[in-house]
Structures are given as C-alpha cells and as structure tokens.
Amino acid sequence: MRHIIIGAGPSGVVAAETLRKADPAAEIYLIGDEPEPPYSRMAIPYFLVKKVTEEGTYLRNASHYAEQEIAYISQHVSSVDTQAKQLGLADGSSLPYDKLLIATGSYPVAPPIPGIDLPNVHSCWTLEDARQIASLAHEGANVVLMGAGFIGCIILESLKMRGVNLSVVEMGDRMVPRMMDEKAGGLLKKWCIEKGVNVLTSTKITAITEVGDEDGSGMSVALDNGDSLPADLVITATGVKSNIAFLEGSGIETKDGIVVDDYLQTSVADVYASGDVAQGKDLSTGEYHVQAIQPTAVDHGRIAALNMAGKQVKHHGNINMNVLDTLGLISHSFGLWMGVDGGDSVEIYNPDLYKYLNLRFGVDDQADILVGASTLGMTQHIGVIRGLIESKTHLKDWKAHLMQDPTRIMEAYLASTQVLDNIV
Amino acid sequence: MQKSLHLDPAKCTGCLQCELACSYEKLGEFNPSRSLIRVFTFHFEGRFAPYTCTQCDEAWCQRACPVDAITMDLATGAKVVNDDKCVGCKVCTISCPFGTVNYVQETGKVAKCDLCGGDPECAKSCPTGAITFIDANLTGYERMQAYAEKSLPSAEASA
Numbered sequence A: 001m002r003h004i005i006i007g008a009g010p011s012g013v014v015a016a017e018t019l020r021k022a023d024p025a026a027e028i029y030l031i032g033d034e035p036e037p038p039y040s041r042m043a044i045p046y047f048l049v050k051k052v053t054e055e056g057t058y059l060r061n062a063s064h065y066a067e068q069e070i071a072y073i074s075q076h077v078s079s080v081d082t083q084a085k086q087l088g089l090a091d092g093s094s095l096p097y098d099k100l101l102i103a104t105g106s107y108p109v110a111p112p113i114p115g116i117d118l119p120n121v122h123s124c125w126t127l128e129d130a131r132q133i134a135s136l137a138h139e140g141a142n143v144v145l146m147g148a149g150f151i152g153c154i155i156l157e158s159l160k161m162r163g164v165n166l167s168v169v170e171m172g173d174r175m176v177p178r179m180m181d182e183k184a185g186g187l188l189k190k191w192c193i194e195k196g197v198n199v200l201t202s203t204k205i206t207a208i209t210e211v212g213d214e215d216g217s218g219m220s221v222a223l224d225n226g227d228s229l230p231a232d233l234v235i236t237a238t239g240v241k242s243n244i245a246f247l248e249g250s251g252i253e254t255k256d257g258i259v260v261d262d263y264l265q266t267s268v269a270d271v272y273a274s275g276d277v278a279q280g281k282d283l284s285t286g287e288y289h290v291q292a293i294q295p296t297a298v299d300h301g302r303i304a305a306l307n308m309a310g311k312q313v314k315h316h317g318n319i320n321m322n323v324l325d326t327l328g329l330i331s332h333s334f335g336l337w338m339g340v341d342g343g344d345s346v347e348i349y350n351p352d353l354y355k356y357l358n359l360r361f362g363v364d365d366q367a368d369i370l371v372g373a374s375t376l377g378m379t380q381h382i383g384v385i386r387g388l389i390e391s392k393t394h395l396k397d398w399k400a401h402l403m404q405d406p407t408r409i410m411e412a413y414l415a416s417t418q419v420l421d422n423i424v
Numbered sequence B: 001m002q003k004s005l006h007l008d009p010a011k012c013t014g015c016l017q018c019e020l021a022c023s024y025e026k027l028g029e030f031n032p033s034r035s036l037i038r039v040f041t042f043h044f045e046g047r048f049a050p051y052t053c054t055q056c057d058e059a060w061c062q063r064a065c066p067v068d069a070i071t072m073d074l075a076t077g078a079k080v081v082n083d084d085k086c087v088g089c090k091v092c093t094i095s096c097p098f099g100t101v102n103y104v105q106e107t108g109k110v111a112k113c114d115l116c117g118g119d120p121e122c123a124k125s126c127p128t129g130a131i132t133f134i135d136a137n138l139t140g141y142e143r144m145q146a147y148a149e150k151s152l153p154s155a156e157a158s159a
Ligand SMILES: Cc1cc2nc3c(=O)[nH]c(=O)nc-3n(C[C@H](O)[C@H](O)[C@H](O)COP(=O)(O)OP(=O)(O)OC[C@H]3O[C@@H](n4cnc5c(N)ncnc54)[C@H](O)[C@@H]3O)c2cc1C
Pocket: A006, A007, A008, A009, A010, A011, A012, A031, A032, A033, A034, A040, A041, A042, A043, A044, A045, A075, A076, A077, A078, A103, A104, A105, A106, A124, A125, A126, A151, A154, A155, A243, A246, A274, A275, A276, A277, A292, A293, A294, A295, A297, A323, B089, B091
C-alpha cells in the first residue's frame, strides 16, 4: 500500500505520522513544495520577534521523518491523474499512489489595487515572506498593515515588538470582525491605540505609490478618506484561498476548497483532503466550510489518515476557534460566538479592566448547551469551552449558575461531566 | 505498570495542600494561583473537586502544537511542555477540551501537569487520600478518560 500526502504543513505531517501508526507496513510519501523542511506558519510571528530561529518553526526535528520511515520529497505537484492514480511532479516525473491525501493549504490573496505588486508590499504567509519582512521592518520604519483580521492581528504584535511605526487599516467597522463582536473588537482597538498602534477601521486602502526616496523604498499609501500614510513596508493580510489550481482536470470536486464527505474523502475514491484546503464540516452549523485554523488542520489530518488506513472514522466536524495575544491582551472566540436567534446569552463587560466574557447558549432542546463564547483578558481553563461546545453537554441546573456567574465555566464542566456526577 | 493520578472529589476537604505543594515544586514558592492541579469549590453543596490533566493518549494539545513543544515522557506517559521550544502561541490551551493547559503571562509559555516525573507532589501532600498515584488500571482514571473522550466527537477512535 502506498500512501501519498501532498502538502507538508501541519495537516500533512500529522497525517503521515498517523498513517505510520495505523498502517505500519505501508509506504508513506510526504511531498512539500517549499524549500524549507516542513514548518509551521503559526510560528512565523515568533520568528519575527526572534523568539525562535528559523529552525524553531520546523514542525519536527530533522531525523524525525527518517525515523518514522516517511519519505519526504521536496517537489511541486503539478497534476493529479485520478484515472491512472498517479501524480505529475514539477520535474516531469510521475509517481503512482494507492491512496492520496491533498493537504496543500491555502495562499494569501490581496485586493487588486494600484501598487499592490510593488517590491516592498508583502504578505506574511511563508518563511520567505517572513525573511523579507524581517529585513524591512526595522526599528522606526513606517509599516502599514492592511487588514486587521485574525492573521493581521496575529502579526500585529510581532511588528509592534520590532519597534516599527505601525498603522493598521481595516475596512470592517472593527478589528477582527469575524471573530469578535463590537464590544470585544472595540476594546481591542482601544487597547492597540493605547499601545501606540495607529488603528484605522472602516477605512480602505485605495492605492500604493512609490514616492521616490533615494533608496526607492519610500511609499505612500492612499486611503479612501482622502488621507495618506507613509510606508517603508506594506503587509497584506487580506484573506487566503485554497491551493486547488493543480487539481484542474482531475475530476476532484472543488468549491471554495476541496469538497469532502464525513470521512474526509473527496468526490473521487481513494483521494482525501484535509486542513486549509478542505471544506470540512463545521460542528456548530453542520455546514461545510474552509476553516483555515491549525486545530482543524491537525484534526483533519489525523482523521483522514485513519480513513486512508481503512479504519472508517467519521469526522463529526470541528468548531471554529481562535486565540489572539495582542500586545498582552488575550482574546478567544469559540463556535457560534455571535449567538443564535432566540438563544440565551450572558456577559461580563468591564472596559476599564479590558475584561469581557460572553457565553452563548442554544435554543429549544439545546437551551442548556453552550454553543459559543468570546473572551477578552482570560487565560485559565479556557479549553473547557471547546470541550463543552463539542460534547454538547447539557448543563442542566448549571446553566442557571452560569447565567449568574459565567466565570464558573470550569465548575460547570466538572459538575456536568463524569468527574462529579454526584454533584448537582 | 504505568501509574496515574486518582482524584476522588468525595474525599477532598478543600484544604489546598495540593495547590501549595504543586506550586512549590514547580516554582519554588507557594503560589496556588499557578498550581497545575486546581481545587474547584462548589459553595452551594460545600463540596470540592481537585482536577488536573488526564494525560490523554491522543492528546489534543500535543497534536495542535506548531513546534513540537509537547512531548510524551516515555517513563510516565505524561505529556510534557518543553519550555525551550514553546513559543507561547496558546493554541494548545484552546485545543485541550478539558481546560488543563494554561497560559502563564509571567513566563510567556504554557504550563500543564507533568506528573512531577513520576512522583507527584500533590498526591504526597494530600492528607485525605483524595489524590493518590496508583496503578492506572485501578484508578478508574481510564474510565474517566474514556468517558471524557467518548463525549467528544473529535476524539473518535484512537489510532
Ligand atoms: C503568520 C500566521 C500565523 C498563524 N497563526 C495561527 C494561529 O495562531 N492559530 C491558528 O489556528 N492558525 C494560525 N495560522 C493558520 C495556520 O497556519 C493554518 O491553518 C495551517 O498552516 C494549515 O495547515 P495545512 O497543513 O492545512 O496547510 P499549510 O500549512 O499551508 O501547508 C500546506 C503546504 O502544502 C504546500 N503545497 C501547496 N500546493 C502544493 C503542491 N501542488 N505540491 C506540493 N506542495 C504543495 C504548501 O506550499 C505548504 O507548504 C497562521 C497562519 C499564518 C500565516
């Protein structure tokens, strides 16, 4: 049996390891097209602040793949022939497979505004991007970050810590609009401004022009409110798209990402997909979406691999969840953080202390089930929110306790699960 | 035979010796707020429950870590955070569905129970036997772990 995994990000690496465990005798190939050994995009912000070296971003140590008998191939896969069950590689060679996993992730997209292709406009997606940014984002440099979504906010901290003059331009009416409500997003903005970041919401960048400094690095960033910002570096964090172009003609069904069933199999037999490239099930809504987060990528990788090894493991879905550390202010969002129509919710909102907690419950027979949450300024026992949402635990009387004091989420969990089933 | 922590809330009096012992072992000071085992109080019922990591087989925290900073101690089965590798991204803290990996702002890294290398201080300090460290198959811990994992869709079928 030959398993091939295309894409050596976290999803592909976890899949390869799971396959090795589940199918000890199989041949396993892991193919990645970036020049570095498999690494984690998530570690890039820490590389930018020199908390880790490049090597610190690697997913596993150098000898790991050999030890696990995972054959790593550094190549771009240019085509997939699902009839002949083989891959075409960029060097012209081909490689047959029995089972295939596509874990090719996503790539950053930027809006088509004038100047977006200038040399000092970069996305922050790969290690190569990070090197470019590190060479330009020196102390005192003018840096404009385009987009204050999840990825924008993640890199915001590292840019600020490098001592640049940072402006963030977001077209939504608040920071991280897809992860935070007005209150949390508003507090985050206030916090960033207090820390010296110039935050512009409800604002669009309309053009970037070179202003002809001697070294050619100076740019001017035009805004739709008529103002402009000077910039030595512009970083785009304006969304990603799935890496599916190479699948054209393969017969594998794609929409935003690769369409998969509840076993993470694609529309073609023996071909699976996982991670940022897959439109997996969202546990909260039952719908199929690209989630583009690390926990989903690794859960997918594991489940897809078990199915490739013939174990028939259903993917029940992942909830969307995020954690952000923005210059010391920690925030989270889980599941249906915006709530559901008619569902109860409870919140603590203390803007002076930058504290916020909002729990959202379901409706009808789910009225005592937690379906979503957002937090600001909390760090303890936070994962239990995932546990409660995913397990759809009926909180019974503990819902009323939580409506009184939502901080007792861990007690609610303990009292509602096995550990203390004798406590009401 | 691998051992595991056996937690019996019925025996816990809420004296917090375990929290003191844990923080002293880990930090060299008595600082219960940073203990890796926590005692939760149920005022209405006058009950207490010690709780910490169950060292899952297929640990969510370990799988989610982007830099391989959480590894298994082969001797004890504990999932251990390696401080020199941890970048403090906190993804493990949201991934652990039991809420037992916590971010520590003072260190910029996360902390979780590591069974003290096989001789847990909490168990030694507990005067009532609410926390004991015994053969894994006697603790009911597996049952507890199995229950917890069964209730979670993302846990299905350990490899
Ligand atoms: C700066 C940054 C910070 C982030 N922080 C967080 C965070 O805090 N929390 C979080 O949950 N998520 C975070 N993310 C998102 C997270 O990194 C992704 O969800 C995760 O990387 C998805 O893993 P993956 O394996 O599906 O895809 P990827 O990591 O993108 O890996 C896919 C690999 O496949 C390769 N590939 C693509 N096409 C081909 C081909 N045809 N042939 C061969 N190889 C190919 C790609 O080059 C890539 O190396 C962050 C992302 C970035 C950029």
